[in-house]
Amino acid sequence: MQAIRVVTSELSWCLRCSRRYWQRNVSIQSLSLLSFSPRRFNTTEAIPPVALENEEKQYAPKIQQLVKDISQLTLLEVADLNELLKKTLKIADTPMMAVGAVASSAKPKDEEAEASEAKQEKVNFNVKLTKFDDSKKVALIKEVKNVVPGLNLVQAKKFVESLPQLVKTDVPKEEAEKLKAALEAVGATVVLD
Secondary structure (H helix, E strand, C coil): CHHHHHHHHHHHHHHHHCHHHHHHHCCHHHHHCCCCCCCCCCCCCCCCCCCCCCCCCCCCHHHHHHHHHHHCCCHHHHHHHHHHHHHHHCCCCCCCCCCCCCCCCCCCCCHHHHHHHHHCCCCEEEEEEEEECHHHHHHHHHHHHHHCCCCCHHHHHHHHHCCCEEEEEEEEHHHHHHHHHHHHHCCEEEEEC
16 A cells, blocks of 8 residues: 555656656556555556546546445434544544634533543633722722732733733632622722633
8 A cells, every 4th residue: 555655646646746757757557557565555447547637537446436335325324424433544633713603503512521620620820800989999090009919009000990800810729719808808809700
C-alpha cells in the first residue's frame, strides 16, 4: 500500500510541476506493468490510469458498489457504520466545527457526566461589583482604590460610577470571598462568577 502511495504522490507532484514532463517521461502503461510483492498486497489488479485535468475520473467497480450500498443506508445504519469503522481503524473521536448558523441540538448527558460536573468545584472566581449604596460611595471608592492595584482616587471614582465592573478576575475562592466581604462592608453588592 505504501508503494502505491509513493507512486501516486510522485505522479501528482509531476502533474503539478510540469504536464510536459509527465507526458514525456512517464508512461501510464509502465505503471500498470509494475509488479508488487503479493505478500504486501492482496490484489493483482493493475493500477488504473490517472485522469488528466479535463477528463472525468473513472472509479473502480468495487468503489462504485460501496458508494451505492452506503447511499441506501438509513441514518441509524450510517451511525453504526461510522462507529464500527472508528473502532476497527482505531480512529479517535474529534469534535467537528459547526457550519454556519446551524443550531446544534443538545444531546442528553449521561448520568455519570452530570455527577462528575456536580462534583467538580470551581477554583477561580471573578469578583464583579454590580451596585452600591449612594450614602457609602466615598468609603467604597477608598476601598476600591486599596483593592485594585494602580488606581488613584479619580480612577477609583470613575470605576465605581461605571458599574457593573470586574474588580478582579481569576482569584482563588478564599481571596474572592474576603474581597466580597470587604466590599459589602462598605455598601457594595458583589457577585462571584
